[in-house]
Amino acid sequence: MNQSILLEIKNKIATITLNRREVFNSFNREMALRLQKVLDDCETNPEVRAIVLTGNGKAFCAGQDLKEVTNPELNPGFKKILEEHYNPIITRLRSIKKPIIGAINGVAAGAGANIALACDIVVAHNKVSFIQAFSLIGLVPDSGGTFFLPRLIGFQKAQALAMLGDKISAGEAEKMGMIYKVVNLDEFEETINQLALKLANMPTKALGYIKELFNSSMTNTLEDQLALESKLQIDAASTDDYAEGVAAFIEKRKPIFKGK
Template sequence: MDETILVDRRAGYRVVTLNRPDRMNALDKPTLHALLATLADAEADEACRALLLTGTGRGFCAGADLSTVGNSDGIGRDVGAAIEETWNPLARRLHNLRMPTVCAVNGVAAGAGANIAMGCDIVLAARSARFVQAFSKIGLIPDCGGTFHLPRLVGEGRARALALLAEPVSAERAEAIGMIWRVVDDAALMQEAEAVAAQLATLPTQALVLTRKALRASAQNSFDQQLDLERDTQREAGYTPDFAEGVRAFMEKRPPVFTGRKA
């Protein structure tokens, strides 16, 4: 993999680190392609049952690398073409990954960087972290899934204000309004995030992904539609080896040993 993306393989999960600290981990086209390849590689590894995403240096991710705008490697005037080539595939890959994802926000998460973080299942942030929907400052709209994730996490009223005003949100405020799961002291961030990823890697992966699917659908479904979805996804979960193992372990009064396999 490209050196701008670091991969650390752990027991049951991978730590993926954005590694452009001189650019606050802003993503240019080659780095975006490298990140997509890294996620695809993790997904293809059956031993990988969780993924932890973080960044090096003072910031998690400053979003798109605007220094490349207008050159041969840049996005040019047709921003929609860049969205279709890289940012949308990244948002979709994160959204549909076959394993749970954890994000450890170690500093500023701005623009698409904030939306990459919100695209993960569980987000922890260092106390010094900041989130900002910086798009209106350069005449753009939130992308990389931001208009999808933000109102679902914080409500439409807050989402409008955050997107239009582009005001920074502290980690404590982000936790208070439901944007993230937990604030952690800076020195303890990675230890806490790795513990969460390691825990997820021991849980029934298929059930976790099906739970995520059902929760996402609830905003659009009627009550009866959601009950039908619960029935269908529960049926799918019931056929996994982890369900059988969970029942056996309960009856035998021992901790379950889940494999995360579909069959």
């Protein structure tokens, strides 16, 4: 059985764990394809209303397993690695209409850093670092790094980090807007649990519409974005969760959302 990706579903939360700790959770082909399958399963499982993506051990993810690409018998080639491994992972993270928390438990380097940035809400503990390591071995950022990073922190800063390969602490990442929040190591697990529980009990369809709107805002004109806001607001207003939210507000009670 493939154990490179672990999946646990509890309290409407799917926790996906990168599990090649002996190589700092770096990706080989088997792991990349397995992650895609698990993400697909979480997307279609009605019992899952929030997803947590994290790593096992000292690293979140060190990117590509270089032993695979330097082994003539195992190397799939960069075209296949990008088109069949990383690009589908990034597009899944952005297209799944459920909130995804990047719970960054350790160093996130190369493709690992950019997979983290593709999550909806990124939380790291204070011992974590992020590094765009590509240029240090003569490569360019992939896995959406050149798309997300300049939009998160600005063009100049993003290009400098991509060229120089600077290691950025979680605290620095939070200050520059690269991630949502940094917490102390001893508070990390509880913070992730509470955040995931909150999201899992919120109006899931509305969260999916919010995600769709922010994705579209990357390329839309203002007019296109206003039109999409109108469409999705109408869709949101037709959900059971909206009816429940309004009823709970009027009745001065806590709403019980069912994700419908």
